[in-house]
Amino acid sequence: MTELAFSAWVQDVQADVERALETFLPEAAAIPHKLNEAMRYTALGGGKRVRPLLAYASGDLFGADRRALARVASAVEMIHVYSLVHDDMPCMDDDDLRRGKPTVHVAYDEATALLVGDALQAQAFQVLAEADTLPPARLVGMLRLLAEAAGTKGMCGGQAIDLDSVGLSLTREELERMHQLKTGAMLRVSVILGAMAGRDLEPRELEALATYSKAIGLAFQVVDDVLDATADSATLGKTAGKDAADNKPTYVSILGLEPSRALAEQLRREAHEALAPFGEQAQRLRELADLIVQRKA
Amino acid sequence: MTELAFSAWVQDVQADVERALETFLPEAAAIPHKLNEAMRYTALGGGKRVRPLLAYASGDLFGADRRALARVASAVEMIHVYSLVHDDMPCMDDDDLRRGKPTVHVAYDEATALLVGDALQAQAFQVLAEADTLPPARLVGMLRLLAEAAGTKGMCGGQAIDLDSVGLSLTREELERMHQLKTGAMLRVSVILGAMAGRDLEPRELEALATYSKAIGLAFQVVDDVLDATADSATLGKTAGKDAADNKPTYVSILGLEPSRALAEQLRREAHEALAPFGEQAQRLRELADLIVQRKA
Numbered sequence: 001m002t003e004l005a006f007s008a009w010v011q012d013v014q015a016d017v018e019r020a021l022e023t024f025l026p027e028a029a030a031i032p033h034k035l036n037e038a039m040r041y042t043a044l045g046g047g048k049r050v051r052p053l054l055a056y057a058s059g060d061l062f063g064a065d066r067r068a069l070a071r072v073a074s075a076v077e078m079i080h081v082y083s084l085v086h087d088d089m090p091c092m093d094d095d096d097l098r099r100g101k102p103t104v105h106v107a108y109d110e111a112t113a114l115l116v117g118d119a120l121q122a123q124a125f126q127v128l129a130e131a132d133t134l135p136p137a138r139l140v141g142m143l144r145l146l147a148e149a150a151g152t153k154g155m156c157g158g159q160a161i162d163l164d165s166v167g168l169s170l171t172r173e174e175l176e177r178m179h180q181l182k183t184g185a186m187l188r189v190s191v192i193l194g195a196m197a198g199r200d201l202e203p204r205e206l207e208a209l210a211t212y213s214k215a216i217g218l219a220f221q222v223v224d225d226v227l228d229a230t231a232d233s234a235t236l237g238k239t240a241g242k243d244a245a246d247n248k249p250t251y252v253s254i255l256g257l258e259p260s261r262a263l264a265e266q267l268r269r270e271a272h273e274a275l276a277p278f279g280e281q282a283q284r285l286r287e288l289a290d291l292i293v294q295r296k297a
Numbered sequence: 298m299t300e301l302a303f304s305a306w307v308q309d310v311q312a313d314v315e316r317a318l319e320t321f322l323p324e325a326a327a328i329p330h331k332l333n334e335a336m337r338y339t340a341l342g343g344g345k346r347v348r349p350l351l352a353y354a355s356g357d358l359f360g361a362d363r364r365a366l367a368r369v370a371s372a373v374e375m376i377h378v379y380s381l382v383h384d385d386m387p388c389m390d391d392d393d394l395r396r397g398k399p400t401v402h403v404a405y406d407e408a409t410a411l412l413v414g415d416a417l418q419a420q421a422f423q424v425l426a427e428a429d430t431l432p433p434a435r436l437v438g439m440l441r442l443l444a445e446a447a448g449t450k451g452m453c454g455g456q457a458i459d460l461d462s463v464g465l466s467l468t469r470e471e472l473e474r475m476h477q478l479k480t481g482a483m484l485r486v487s488v489i490l491g492a493m494a495g496r497d498l499e500p501r502e503l504e505a506l507a508t509y510s511k512a513i514g515l516a517f518q519v520v521d522d523v524l525d526a527t528a529d530s531a532t533l534g535k536t537a538g539k540d541a542a543d544n545k546p547t548y549v550s551i552l553g554l555e556p557s558r559a560l561a562e563q564l565r566r567e568a569h570e571a572l573a574p575f576g577e578q579a580q581r582l583r584e585l586a587d588l589i590v591q592r593k594a
Contacts (some may be wrong), residue, residue: 010416026377026449026450030449030450031454031458032454032457032458033463034457034461035449035453035454035457036449039449044362048484077418080413085414086411086415089411091406091407091408091410091411092411094407099385109388110388111388111389111460112386112457112460114386114388114389114411115453115456115457115460117415118379118380118383118414118415118418118453119448119449119453119454119457120434121415121419122418122444122445122447122448122449122451122453123423123444123448123449125443125444126441126444126445126448126481128459129437129440129441130441135433136432136433136434136436137433139433139437140426140433140436140437140440143422143426143437143440144423144426144427146422147420147423147426148419148423150415151416151419151420151423152323152327152332152333152336152419152420153323154327154419155417156332156415156416156419157328157332159327159412160329160331160332160412160416161328162410163409163412164329164331168565169551226364247343281324
């Protein structure tokens, strides 16, 4: 497959996800107007949709139909977006720019931002629970994995460790564990749920996907840290240089810039290797690993 | 059944729910310590456990086993507790006392309070999704109802309307709609999920439980407004007189004190009438309606 075909696939999936979110988010005309409008403001029309892309790539590999994938992708993206909205609030990172737009607490107010995040999380579970083309027993398992990835053993737990790490000098292992929870858990579950939208997974398939996910999850964060240290806010669509300013430990602060870039490249190769058992069919997942490492924003 | 038997049953269920929450909340010794400890701080050892009591009463009526009920009760209570934690934050009600203890953002900090709420919501869905004694198809339906009751068409939606109503003079109908979402949706789903933990419901059973739930949901709020206007903070375990101070519309401000008390009594009778088809077996649900209306805190 050519790079052009990959770009076209990315755009196709992004458009599919945008349509799905349009459908699965509450209508702006419905009560409560402001909350629903703010949910749509933050979830629609932006973002790289990395988690949905992973779910679709993995789902295509396991023969998932697009109706189920649209629900999986919307659910993981809603969890992701809610986490950004809460993370940007003054009591957390206090950021006023996200995806090139004012953050929710700036465009609306803090109380609305709090509720937007809360309601998006509930909506994520609802959208997935309504995936009635999937066998109920498998769907229950998927809901369980989503909840675990979002909670204290996953994303929220990683956020908590992140908060507690401000001003501390973490070891590379501690930093890695934090990111495996904070961003890794949701990237991993996006890959797994996409595959499960196709069929039940054999243990060795689950293991291969988990190895792939772990590599791209870390790579994603290493690249984030490199970009935060080297790119400008306009390119990133969010405030650059925040980590250093906030005195947060990063791969760049622990390893240095060039070793961080080398690590990202090594993780990209590990991701490719994990996909070997799936052969040519896993090309989209390989290309996504490349995209994650080579992105400029 | 005597009043004594009812008190004993309430205490028995409260103890059962406390044990279940102890089990289903993350261990304080697990990483991230502070987040897990704060989740336990706010969820354990307090509260009237009204939603769990409703789930157990309804579950007993429909032959649910206690293992499944413990999960249903823990899930609805976790959603309720998360909503209190977020509701108490400075950007919402800015309250520093809850269930007689400092609120989470006071005992810890705002960022932790935000994450405690987020993680409790995820944990609620996980605890229910792991109810593996229930048939998967019914369990999926239960998860869907829980998500709907928690989100923009339920509790979060009611919170949003509440926020937008500060300083406005609502009609009684508008006030009722707000409360049917804000507290009614979660009370209703507690009754329904408790019953579904026993078996699938027939439409007329669902309707009777919905009518009962609507009446007690409104009664609960009317009594809350009466208590806020008449009781002291020590009795309530939270700051009394907040609604008037915050210029929030209440039943007392719209109807007056005595008509509000009369309305609560009327709703109690409506709740009893809705239970007529279930006969003597629904005694616990009747007694809970009485408890909700006659409580002093």
